[in-house]
Amino acid sequence: MLPKIYSIASFAQQIAETIARRGDPSSLVIGVYGPWGDGKTSTLAMVREYLSSPITAN
Numbered sequence: 001m002l003p004k005i006y007s008i009a010s011f012a013q014q015i016a017e018t019i020a021r022r023g024d025p026s027s028l029v030i031g032v033y034g035p036w037g038d039g040k041t042s043t044l045a046m047v048r049e050y051l052s053s054p055i056t057a058n
Contacts, residue, residue, distance in 0.1 A: 008039045009046055016050030 015030060022028065032040045 004039060008043050012043045012046030013050050015043075016047045019047075020051060 019028065019030075032043055034040050
């Protein structure tokens with residue numbers, strides 16, 4: 001079984017790609033819900049990192 005960080009990274013990358021490729025200028029709300037220690041803050045940090053990378057930003 002893969003460590004949890006790999007599934008979090010994959011999920012964060014999918015969110016970032018969805019945001020980056022979005023053509024609609026209207027608002028978008030994404031909720032991240034889970035128990036304490038489940039990786040919510042890590043996921044959001046990874047989304048920010050993916051969005052700031054040159055590959056995703058294009």
